[in-house]
Amino acid sequence: MQIVDVEAVPLSSSIPEEKQHRTDLGTKVKSDAVLVFVTADDGTTGVGASLGQPRSIEAIVDESLAPLVEGENPHDTTRCWEKMYTGSRWPPSIERGYTQPREGRRGLTLEAISGVDIAIHDLAAKLVELPLYRYLGAARHSIRAYASGGWAAGEAAKDELGEYTDRGFEAVKMRVVGEESSERFDIQATVERVSAARDGVGDADLMIDAHGSLDVSTAIRLAERLQPFDISWFEEPVSPDDHPGLATVRESTTIPIATGEREFTRFDFRSLFDHDACDVAQPDIARAGGITELRRIAAMASARGVRVAPHAWGSGVLFAASLHFALATQNVHVLEVPQGHMPMLTELFDQEFEIEDGRVHPPARPGLGFTIRDDFADRFEYEPGPEYVF
Numbered sequence: 001m002q003i004v005d006v007e008a009v010p011l012s013s014s015i016p017e018e019k020q021h022r023t024d025l026g027t028k029v030k031s032d033a034v035l036v037f038v039t040a041d042d043g044t045t046g047v048g049a050s051l052g053q054p055r056s057i058e059a060i061v062d063e064s065l066a067p068l069v070e071g072e073n074p075h076d077t078t079r080c081w082e083k084m085y086t087g088s089r090w091p092p093s094i095e096r097g098y099t100q101p102r103e104g105r106r107g108l109t110l111e112a113i114s115g116v117d118i119a120i121h122d123l124a125a126k127l128v129e130l131p132l133y134r135y136l137g138a139a140r141h142s143i144r145a146y147a148s149g150g151w152a153a154g155e156a157a158k159d160e161l162g163e164y165t166d167r168g169f170e171a172v173k174m175r176v177v178g179e180e181s182s183e184r185f186d187i188q189a190t191v192e193r194v195s196a197a198r199d200g201v202g203d204a205d206l207m208i209d210a211h212g213s214l215d216v217s218t219a220i221r222l223a224e225r226l227q228p229f230d231i232s233w234f235e236e237p238v239s240p241d242d243h244p245g246l247a248t249v250r251e252s253t254t255i256p257i258a259t260g261e262r263e264f265t266r267f268d269f270r271s272l273f274d275h276d277a278c279d280v281a282q283p284d285i286a287r288a289g290g291i292t293e294l295r296r297i298a299a300m301a302s303a304r305g306v307r308v309a310p311h312a313w314g315s316g317v318l319f320a321a322s323l324h325f326a327l328a329t330q331n332v333h334v335l336e337v338p339q340g341h342m343p344m345l346t347e348l349f350d351q352e353f354e355i356e357d358g359r360v361h362p363p364a365r366p367g368l369g370f371t372i373r374d375d376f377a378d379r380f381e382y383e384p385g386p387e388y389v390f
């Protein structure tokens, strides 16, 4: 059994104006995704997903990664990962036991590696006819979910977040900067939105996300003002480039700190943990290194008393891979369920995700457990241009 073909397919889905949301990142005008297909010599195909600029990811997969994994056995997932991460130095890396990375240690290369790694895992689990989370060694059979959205301005946050709990979610997340966002960040406006959201969700878990948009002192002052609202985590208060600054924010507050969606590999997470910078780690499976690397990150986090809540904002393939990782990993405690307008999350597969009473349930089918609709390439034809416009 060997891998005979690896292909990356860039996709897009534009967002109608009335469904666009605005935050500190700007206005989201479209979603991009890259699906990666890995095929074995018996014709079985696995699918993965990569974040990152689609055409660039396609080129890295085609030119750089495909030749390294073609010819390998799809069950040799760790070997395939190491080959992609180390390039020409994979023989000494595997023989001597210390990693010798090539130049692509972060960024687009890791996003491309993530997509291939997920696809190889889907393929391997399909070949033994097991759902992926069982192929990995299941820890649980469903996972608590949180509804991730919360952009509404002012008092409207009450109804927006309340609608999530009305649908059965017992945990919800809102953006620190919402639809009213302007040039200047306004702590009072955020406090009013969070207060309204708390009214709307009752005693559900309420998290907030700043996308790394604040400076350290502003983040500390905001955390102080939010103390009365029983916040379950404050996500990315400051730039992901500032691990010491994040540690300073964490030390100033009893609100748990979450971060990690823009980190790459266990080496970035090691820095976060060495700085005692977070209570919850949020690696993205389509960015930080796929299933192989997220399991290593989760093991490191577990030894530091840090829980894991995978960032899962993207295509249906990204979400399905996150679900299986969450089910197979003891210290994952909650899974993100995006509430934005995302057709590539909800309309990519022939099947729907089973989300009931605030929990996500996996399909019983092998691998990721979903089949991609036949017309996906036409329906989500790639369009150049940015996803966000300020």
Ligand SMILES: [Mg+2]
Residues within 6 Å of the ligand: 209, 211, 235, 236, 261
């Ligand atoms: Mg976030």
